[in-house]
Amino acid sequence: MTQDTSRKIAVLGCGLIGESWAALFLHHGFDVGAWDPSEEARAGFATRLARPLAQLGELTDGAVQKGQLALCATLQEAIEAAEFIQENAPESIPLKQALYAQIEAAPGAATIATSASGLTWSDLCGTMTTPDRLITAHPFNPPHLVPLVELYGPDTARLDHAEALYRAIGRVPVRLNKEATGHIANRLASALYREAVHIVAEGIADVEAVDAALVNGPGLRWSVMGAHMTYHLGGGPGGIEHYLRHLGPSQQRRWDTLGTPELSPEVCDKLIEGIKTASHGRTIPELEAERDAGLMAALKTRAKQI
Numbered sequence: 001m002t003q004d005t006s007r008k009i010a011v012l013g014c015g016l017i018g019e020s021w022a023a024l025f026l027h028h029g030f031d032v033g034a035w036d037p038s039e040e041a042r043a044g045f046a047t048r049l050a051r052p053l054a055q056l057g058e059l060t061d062g063a064v065q066k067g068q069l070a071l072c073a074t075l076q077e078a079i080e081a082a083e084f085i086q087e088n089a090p091e092s093i094p095l096k097q098a099l100y101a102q103i104e105a106a107p108g109a110a111t112i113a114t115s116a117s118g119l120t121w122s123d124l125c126g127t128m129t130t131p132d133r134l135i136t137a138h139p140f141n142p143p144h145l146v147p148l149v150e151l152y153g154p155d156t157a158r159l160d161h162a163e164a165l166y167r168a169i170g171r172v173p174v175r176l177n178k179e180a181t182g183h184i185a186n187r188l189a190s191a192l193y194r195e196a197v198h199i200v201a202e203g204i205a206d207v208e209a210v211d212a213a214l215v216n217g218p219g220l221r222w223s224v225m226g227a228h229m230t231y232h233l234g235g236g237p238g239g240i241e242h243y244l245r246h247l248g249p250s251q252q253r254r255w256d257t258l259g260t261p262e263l264s265p266e267v268c269d270k271l272i273e274g275i276k277t278a279s280h281g282r283t284i285p286e287l288e289a290e291r292d293a294g295l296m297a298a299l300k301t302r303a304k305q306i
Contacts (some may be wrong), residue, residue, distance in 0.1 A: 008033060010079040010110070012099065013088030014041040017115050020143035021086045022069065023052035027060075027144075028169040031067040035078035042071050052144045055292060059299055075099075076106050084165060086137070088115045097127045104129055111158045113137035117186055120179045121152050135162055138183050139171075145295045147172040150183040188227075198259025200274060201267045207274025223298060 007030050011022045014036035022032045026049070036042050046069060053066075072078040079085055085103065089096050096114065103112060112134045114124060125131035135153030140146040149171045153159050163173045176183060182190060196210050205213070221230050228240070235243030261267060279287065 007031065008082045010035070010082035010085040011088065012036070012075065012078060012085060013090075013115075014038070014045045015088060017139065017141065017143060018086070018088040019045070019048050020052055020139070020141075020145075021088065021115070023049050023056060024144045024169045024171075025086075026067045026069060027053060027056040029067050030169075031070070033070045033072050033078040033080070033082060035072040035075050042073075045071060052142070055296060056144055059296060059303075075102055079103060079106060079108060079110065082108070082110050084162070085110050085112045086115065087112055091116060091118050093119060093123055096124050100124070100128050100134065104133075109133065111135055111162060113162055115139055115143075118182065120181060121154075122179060132158070135159060136176075136179070136183070137162060137166070137173075138186075140185060142292070142295075143171075145292060145299065148185060149173045150176060150185060152176040152179050152183070194261065195258055197263070197267065197271065198261040200270055201261045202259065206277070207271065208278040211278060 009025045009030045009032050011018050011025070011032050011034045014022075014034055018034065018036070022034055022045075025032050034042070034045055036045070049069070070078075087096070087099065089099050096116070096119070100112060109130070110133075114134065114136055115138060116124065116136060117138050121134060121136050125134050128134060132153075132155040135151060135155070135158055138150040140148045143149075147170065149166045151159055151162060151173050152175065153162075159175065163175075166173045174184065180187065192214075196214070199205050199210050200207055218230075225233070231243055232240040235241065235247070238246075282290070
């Protein structure tokens with residue numbers, strides 16, 4: 001989608017998440033004003049954008065309407081004339097609130113979209129003079145490859161604008177009807193990870209077997225269809241009604257046996273050793289590259305089906 005490159009997005013925070021957001025907006029033709037309080041983070045930012053930009057170019061067969069990147073020495077410079085502010089500061093309420101105070105003290109009324117994953121809108125807006133400017137816009141890592149953006153906020157017009165903006169850069173926004181810690185996706189992921197830890201802690205299976213079962217079983221189905229729809233099909237011709245009436249009790253029995261593990265030192269040691277074994281000597285950058293290659297292959301396949 002071609003955009004008017006006079007449209008400017010402010011990206012505050014030049015870490016991994018800010019890097020992904022900046023690449024996405026630039027790739028789709030928006031200008032980006034990027035700022036971070038760390039001079040070191042700002043200095044290496046343009047270089048670090050090369051990788052996500054190359055990946056986005058590969059996904060679109062080189063088609064790109066690249067915007068202009070401005071590395072800003074001050075927050076005020078980054079947000080000046082920006083129509084939208086993507087905030088990616090660390091998950092600290094005092095830090096984020098101090099940042100919002102600086103934004104509110106500057107001219108402008110652009111929406112402030114926080115990438116916060118573990119903090120809710122109510123956690124963050126308490127000290128703001130214009131809290132309606134703030135929305136939750138939580139991506140899944142890495143944002144330039146995983147399309148999900150979870151939205152929440154009190155101002156419908158701002159949410160409408162944010163949703164249109166994210167769709168313009170190829171994201172899939174979903175809205176929460178009410179706020180919840182972890183939003184939607186992290187709650188789902190946390191529930192599954194809790195049971196994955198329980199299985200290892202109880203000696204039912206090791207880390208590598210748990211991950212293989214997920215990737216080659218439900219994870220494969222969930223990559224094309226969500227949990228509710230998957231169980232709808234699990235009910236055969238009768239769909240979800242048949243499933244709930246006839247197989248619901250077996251689901252309830254499984255729920256009743258799910259674990260509530262504690263991350264004790266002993267359990268943590270099991271998980272750490274399990275990851276060492278499952279990694280087969282691969283480094284974090286090597287595993288990230290493997291993850292990204294898999295995500296890109298899945299995205300290319302999905303694009304062909306649309």
